[in-house]
Amino acid sequence: MVRRFRRRLRRRGIGLLHVYVAMLLLFLFLPLAVLILFSFSASGQLRFPITGLSLRWYQEAFGNSSVVSGIVASLEVAVATGIIVTLVGTLAATIVNRHRFRGAGVVTSLMLAPAALPGLVIGVALLNFYGDLHLTLSLATVVVGHVIYTLPYFYLVLSARLKRFDPMLEEAAADMGASGWQRFRRVVAPLISPAVIASAFVVLALSWDEFQVTFFTIGDQSTLPLVIWSRSRLSIDPSVNAIGTLMIAGSLLVVFFTRRFIADSYS
Amino acid sequence: MGIDQGVLTAALPRPRVAATRRRRWSLFLLLPVGVVITLGFVLPIALLFVKSFETSLGYGQVTGHLTLSSYITAVTSPLYRTLAVNTLEIGGIGTLLTLLLSFPLAYFIRFRLRRGQNTILLLIMISLFAGYIVKIFAWTTILGSYGLVNTGLERIGLISQPLGFLIFSKLAVLIVVTYLSIPVSVLILTGAMQNVDPGLLENARDLGASGLRTVTSVLVPLVMTGIVGSLAYGFIVISGDYVTPQLVGGTTGQMIGVAISDQFVNVGNEPLGSALSFLMLAVFAVLYFLLTRLEKFKGV
Amino acid sequence: MTGIDTMATRSPHTQPLASQTGPEGRVAVRLESVTKQFATETAVHPLDLAIQDGEFVTLLGPSGCGKTTLLRMIAGLESPDDGTVTIFGEDVTDRPANKRPVNLVFQRVTLFPHLTVAENVAFGPRLRRVDRRETEQKVRAALELVRLPDFGGRRVTELSGGQAQRIALARAIANEPKVLLLDEPLSALDLEIRRQLQAELKDIHRRLGLTFIYVTHDQEEAMSMSDRVLVMRQGRIVQAGSPVEIYRRPGSAFVARFLGMANVLPVKVAAAEKGWLQLDAGDLQFRARQPAAPLPMGQSAAMVIRPDSFELTPLDLEPEADQRGGAPSGAAAVAASLVGRIQDVRFIGSVVHYRVHAAGRDWQVSARTGHEEVLTEGTPVRLTWREEEVIAMSDQ
Numbered sequence: 001m002v003r004r005f006r007r008r009l010r011r012r013g014i015g016l017l018h019v020y021v022a023m024l025l026l027f028l029f030l031p032l033a034v035l036i037l038f039s040f041s042a043s044g045q046l047r048f049p050i051t052g053l054s055l056r057w058y059q060e061a062f063g064n065s066s067v068v069s070g071i072v073a074s075l076e077v078a079v080a081t082g083i084i085v086t087l088v089g090t091l092a093a094t095i096v097n098r099h100r101f102r103g104a105g106v107v108t109s110l111m112l113a114p115a116a117l118p119g120l121v122i123g124v125a126l127l128n129f130y131g132d133l134h135l136t137l138s139l140a141t142v143v144v145g146h147v148i149y150t151l152p153y154f155y156l157v158l159s160a161r162l163k164r165f166d167p168m169l170e171e172a173a174a175d176m177g178a179s180g181w182q183r184f185r186r187v188v189a190p191l192i193s194p195a196v197i198a199s200a201f202v203v204l205a206l207s208w209d210e211f212q213v214t215f216f217t218i219g220d221q222s223t224l225p226l227v228i229w230s231r232s233r234l235s236i237d238p239s240v241n242a243i244g245t246l247m248i249a250g251s252l253l254v255v256f257f258t259r260r261f262i263a264d265s266y267s
Numbered sequence: 268m269g270i271d272q273g274v275l276t277a278a279l280p281r282p283r284v285a286a287t288r289r290r291r292w293s294l295f296l297l298l299p300v301g302v303v304i305t306l307g308f309v310l311p312i313a314l315l316f317v318k319s320f321e322t323s324l325g326y327g328q329v330t331g332h333l334t335l336s337s338y339i340t341a342v343t344s345p346l347y348r349t350l351a352v353n354t355l356e357i358g359g360i361g362t363l364l365t366l367l368l369s370f371p372l373a374y375f376i377r378f379r380l381r382r383g384q385n386t387i388l389l390l391i392m393i394s395l396f397a398g399y400i401v402k403i404f405a406w407t408t409i410l411g412s413y414g415l416v417n418t419g420l421e422r423i424g425l426i427s428q429p430l431g432f433l434i435f436s437k438l439a440v441l442i443v444v445t446y447l448s449i450p451v452s453v454l455i456l457t458g459a460m461q462n463v464d465p466g467l468l469e470n471a472r473d474l475g476a477s478g479l480r481t482v483t484s485v486l487v488p489l490v491m492t493g494i495v496g497s498l499a500y501g502f503i504v505i506s507g508d509y510v511t512p513q514l515v516g517g518t519t520g521q522m523i524g525v526a527i528s529d530q531f532v533n534v535g536n537e538p539l540g541s542a543l544s545f546l547m548l549a550v551f552a553v554l555y556f557l558l559t560r561l562e563k564f565k566g567v
Numbered sequence: 568m569t570g571i572d573t574m575a576t577r578s579p580h581t582q583p584l585a586s587q588t589g590p591e592g593r594v595a596v597r598l599e600s601v602t603k604q605f606a607t608e609t610a611v612h613p614l615d616l617a618i619q620d621g622e623f624v625t626l627l628g629p630s631g632c633g634k635t636t637l638l639r640m641i642a643g644l645e646s647p648d649d650g651t652v653t654i655f656g657e658d659v660t661d662r663p664a665n666k667r668p669v670n671l672v673f674q675r676v677t678l679f680p681h682l683t684v685a686e687n688v689a690f691g692p693r694l695r696r697v698d699r700r701e702t703e704q705k706v707r708a709a710l711e712l713v714r715l716p717d718f719g720g721r722r723v724t725e726l727s728g729g730q731a732q733r734i735a736l737a738r739a740i741a742n743e744p745k746v747l748l749l750d751e752p753l754s755a756l757d758l759e760i761r762r763q764l765q766a767e768l769k770d771i772h773r774r775l776g777l778t779f780i781y782v783t784h785d786q787e788e789a790m791s792m793s794d795r796v797l798v799m800r801q802g803r804i805v806q807a808g809s810p811v812e813i814y815r816r817p818g819s820a821f822v823a824r825f826l827g828m829a830n831v832l833p834v835k836v837a838a839a840e841k842g843w844l845q846l847d848a849g850d851l852q853f854r855a856r857q858p859a860a861p862l863p864m865g866q867s868a869a870m871v872i873r874p875d876s877f878e879l880t881p882l883d884l885e886p887e888a889d890q891r892g893g894a895p896s897g898a899a900a901v902a903a904s905l906v907g908r909i910q911d912v913r914f915i916g917s918v919v920h921y922r923v924h925a926a927g928r929d930w931q932v933s934a935r936t937g938h939e940e941v942l943t944e945g946t947p948v949r950l951t952w953r954e955e956e957v958i959a960m961s962d963q
Contacts, residue, residue: 021375024368025387028394028449031405034415038408084303092300099293107297110304116499116551118507120524121315121544122308124531128318128541129311148307171644172677174664176691176742183665186690190681205396211510212399216531228400232514241408244401251396255389 032248039241057242067243070227077139077214077223078207081146086200088147089154094192097162098170108155115152119212122148127216137219145213150203157202161195205254209247319541337542347526347543354506354522355550357441362501364441365448366494373456374482378465388457395450403514406443410434410515435517443515444505451504452497459493460486495558502554506547523547593655595620595746595778596641601650603636610636612802613650618746618780620655623772625781625789628799629825634782635674637799638748641780642671655745670739671748674755676731678723684710684734685719691742709737712771729760736771746778753788765792786826790814798822805963818860819961820869828871829931833962836866844959845901846870851926852901855957862959869962874933876956879921882906882947905930905950912944925950 042052061067092111096104114122126145130137169191173183211225218226224243231237320333341347376387409415410433417429432438463486471481487494509524516522523543530540598616602609611633618624626634639645641652643664651660659667670691678687688709692702710716713733718726726734732752739747749768753761769792772779783789789796790810798806798813806818817823823831834846834853844862846853848870855870862868907925919941921932930950942948 017371017375017379021372024372024449025390027446028391030415031402031409031446032394032397034408035401035405088299088303091296095293095296103294103297107300110309111300113304114308116503116555117548118503118524120507120509120527121312121548124527124540124544125311125315126307127531128315128537131537132314144307147303151303166675166677168673168675168677169679171664172671172673173679173690175642175644175669175671176738177665177694178690179665182694186694187679191679209396209399212507215510215528225398225400228398228404229510232400232404240401240404244398244405247398247401248393251393251398255393255396 035241035244036248038238039245041238041241057239058246061239061242061246064239066222066227067224067239070222070224073139073221074208074223074225077142077146078204080143081150081207082200082204084143084147085151085154085203086196089151089158089199090192090196093155093158093162094188097159097165098167111155112152114148115156119149119210123213123216126213130217137217139219139221139223141217141219142214142223145217146207146210149210149213150206153206154199154203158195158199161198162192165191201254205251208250315541316545318537319545321538323536323538337536337538338546340539341542341546347523350521350523350526353437353520354524354547357437357444357520357522358502358506361441361444361448361505362498364445365452365501365505366497368445369449369452369456369497370494373453373460374486376453376457377460377463378468388454391450391453395454399447400510402447403443403511406439406446407434407515410439410442434515435520437516437520439515439517440512440520440522443511444508447508447511448501448504452501455497455500456490456493459490459496463489491562495562498561499555499558503551506551593620594618594653595622595655596780597653598637598641599651599653601637601640601647601652603633603640603645604648609802611640611647614802614804616797616804618778620778621776623769623779623781623792623794625783625793625796626799627783627786627789627796627825629784631801632799633802634784634799635750638671638750638780638782641746642669642748643667644671668745669748670742670744670746671750672732672735672739672752674751676723676728676735678726678731678735678738680723682723683719684715684721684723684726687723687734688719688738688741690738705741705743706737709741710734712740712774713737714767728756729764732756732764733767736768740771740775740777744777746780749779749781751783754783754785761788768792790826798825816858816958817871817960818858819963820871821963823869823871823958823960829874830872832870832928834868834870834959836862836864836868836959839864846957846959851905853957854901854954855959856955858959858961860961862961867962869960871958871960872930872952872956873958874920874931876952877930877932877934878951879923879932879934879942880949880951881942882949902926903951907948907950909942909944909946909948912941914941921948923948923950 037050039057040053040055041050042054042056043050092107096107123145126141126148127137130141135141165188169187170183173187178186209225210223211229214223214226215229222230224247228240228243232240319337320335322330322332322334322336324330376384380387407414411417412429412431412434414434416433417426420426421429467485467489468481471485472478476484506522507524508522509528512520512522512525516525527540527543527547530536530543534540594617596616596618598614600613600615601611602613603611614637616637626637628634636645640647641654643659643662643666647660651658653659654668678684679690682690685706688706689702692705697705706719707716710718713736715730715733715737718730718734723731723734735752736749753764756764765788768779772792781789781792790813793810795807796810796813797804800821806813806822808816813822814826817826817828820831820833832848834848836844837847837852838845839857839862842857844855844857846855846868853870905923905925907923907930909921910924910929911920911922913920914936917936918933919936921934921942923930923932932950
């Protein structure tokens with residue numbers, strides 16, 4: 001009987017691989033589902049089964065000033081990081097990509113180096129650095145950490161896209177009489193902006209979610225991940241579920257809006 | 268312009284004006300990135316390295332006296348040895364597990380999905396950006412004594428007592444870190460597989476290779492770069508994780524990252540923390556070397 | 568020195584020039600001692616070149632011969648390592664591409680994908696801040712010239728290959744360059760479209776009177792469109808002249824083979840006197856005129872008898888007495904005719920191609936059909952030719 005069932009499945013093209021993939025995807029989304037579920041649980045105890053539904057954790061989360069300020073701080077850091085990395089990274093990626101020169105390998109290696117280290121080491125190095133300089137920790141010091149952490153990823157994603165840019169287009173523009181600046185403004189910039197925007201969103205997402213470097217470089221103001229961390233250390237705090245659900249919703253929204261730009265690299 | 272003038276001009280060497288100008292301009296435009304990387308990364312790492320040779324007075328104070336004592340402590344102390352072994356275990360198993368679990372999914376997405384590719388990848392990205400801390404926290408709910416797994420198993424009747432080893436244990440850490448690194452691993456592998464022509468795999472099947480054989484002999488060598496990337500990324504991220512052990516590790520699931528973090532935040536012994544960090548980086552360097560060897564592997 | 572001149576005495580491997588047949592007038596582009604070297608090879612050896620205003624000149628050669636590099640040096644996209652580039656008397660060697668009064672139509676489609684067709688064509692004028700009405704006029708005129716007057720609003724992605732290259736041409740022309748450069752613009756297109764565009768290009772050239780410098784590896788294309796052809800090989804110009812000149816008198820075996828000529832034989836110069844050569848092809852001897860670049864005695868060389876230079880008569884039509892074999896008894900006797908057998912017949916319509924085996928070699932012979940019978944395979948035949956039709960050349 002099992003064999004007949006399997007055969008029916010096989011005819012529909014469903015094999016072992018399909019089963020595995022379904023299970024893995026279930027595994028990936030299970031914690032998120034649990035999170036969302038418990039964010040609506042009425043009881044304060046995080047155990048199965050759920051007894052009732054309520055929105056109290058959302059109320060508590062938003063009523064809490066530290067949560068709100070955490071969100072604001074995270075946004076500020078993410079935007080600041082996004083701007084800096086986009087400016088610096090786009091410049092670097094376009095130059096290395098379009099002009100062949102001997103230092104290129106070195107520059108690229110240096111730029112990608114932070115990705116070879118765990119956030120722990122970057123954070124600790126920065127903490128030590130600030131300590132030696134007697135700098136007070138603040139959101140600015142956090143931004144530095146985020147810039148270093150996200151720059152390699154921005155550079156990687158943008159470089160990959162830039163490789164698709166036909167250098168003859170720029171030659172054609174030059175041939176038409178366009179100066180360097182005109183070529184950039186009229187041809188290069190419009191064509192690479194989707195790639196730049198996609199890469200910038202990667203930076204925003206990475207920064208928004210970042211904990212491991214932030215932990216060491218944070219001052220008085222906490223970003224949202226830090227807020228969650230401190231709350232879950234003190235006690236089992238169910239409002240964390242609410243915050244978590246909101247973060248999922250947020251990332252869904254962001255990904256949905258940038259779908260146009262991201263989809264390109266995988267089609 | 269007569270021929271004689273032409274001869275004269277030909278005799279004089281002409282400097283390559285345009286090329287040098289361009290190079291100088293490029294170098295100038297790279298200055299911002301250079302400054303950022305140097306101040307934000309190279310300098311702090313270098314200073315940290317120097318710090319590892321200082322003598323600690325506790326609470327962040329150091330003397331100017333340089334010594335290897337931190338390194339010696341790091342290497343000889345039984346506590347750090349245990350932590351290191353733990354880290355290597357969890358790191359190693361976790362990384363391999365991540366690769367093994369991610370590979371079939373990446374294969375499925377790249378070669379079996381026709382229209383759903385982007386959707387699934389987007390979903391994976393969402394799971395990736397849903398919040399690092401939040402996800403670890405969610406696992407406590409699942410693995411806890413009253414969590415999903417235990418209550419589920421109890422309901423079915425398979426167990427009468429909650430399984431204690433599921434949470435606050437090495438196993439818990441392993442499960443969670445693997446979970447955390449699967450999304451990125453899938454993205455890396457899918458990316459590497461994009462460049463593989465499905466015709467190649469079909470060709471192998473046509474020549475008589477079984478499904479598994481095709482994968483191991485043909486696909487794996489072609490995406491070796493992606494595999495190596497996944498392994499490198501996985502090992503670094505998992506070994507350097509100092510949050511997961513603290514939240515779900517209990518006493519047995521601690522890793523070296525926690526010790527390092529501790530030195531800097533609580534104890535104030537920067538030299539020791541720094542020494543531990545660089546020893547960890549040394550291990551990573553060995554790993555990179557091994558992985559570059561692996562990249563040349565031609566498949567079974 | 569007015570008039571076209573190409574490598575006079577500089578390169579030892581080259582032929583002296585065919586006499587200038589192009590229109591008298593100003594020199595549009597002059598290159599002197601231009602050299603270009605890349606890391607692994609010399610792309611262009613020291614080269615002199617002068618192109619007259621209004622000419623349609625083609626650089627013809629196999630891939631890697633340096634023709635594209637040369638073109639790009641005129642355009643300003645590559646700088647020569649040595650030498651000067653002059654356009655209408657102005658030295659532009661150190662000027663970047665955007666400051667030169669030339670425009671290039673690229674091999675690939677390089678229309679800007681984020682602009683419409685009209686915006687693409689208007690790109691040059693807009694850069695120079697030409698006022699809107701004038702720009703629109705120029706765009707319209709250019710689009711009409713390439714016969715796509717209604718395409719202004721289309722997106723680049725909607726164009727076919729042929730249409731895209733036409734728009735690229737329109738874009739270049741709208742910029743009103745003094746010289747138009749074309750880098751194999753038709754090579755990616757289907758045969759039929761290519762033929763059509765070749766004719767249109769020739770027409771546009773005639774209408775505009777603009778200097779055209781064309782690069783291609785397709786000898787048919789070069790011969791059909793150009794006033795003058797410069798054949799290139801490994802960074803040097805090996806022959807220059809009008810298409811007719813080059814076809815009638817290829818200067819070297821390389822040029823002959825590149826033009827698709829058949830019946831190229833390696834020979835040795837056995838004797839040379841009074842403007843005539845005796846060529847030793849091993850078992851056969853031939854007489855030929857001394858070529859423009861004289862071949863000394865004892866030199867190894869090459870010869871060509873074009874398929875259409877042969878007269879073909881079936882042996883059974885000859886009186887018995889004249890049926891003598893073609894292979895001469897002694898090495899010194901020059902062959903007056905060859906006797907052989909038809910191996911292959913290809914009837915094309917107005918022309919028929921025969922492959923005849925005679926004197927141990929295969930000969931390609933072509934004849935007009937007209938009222939004569941088409942001969943069949945196996946027919947024994949005699950090949951005759953006029954000595955003037957034997958072309959002697961260098962074997963390089």
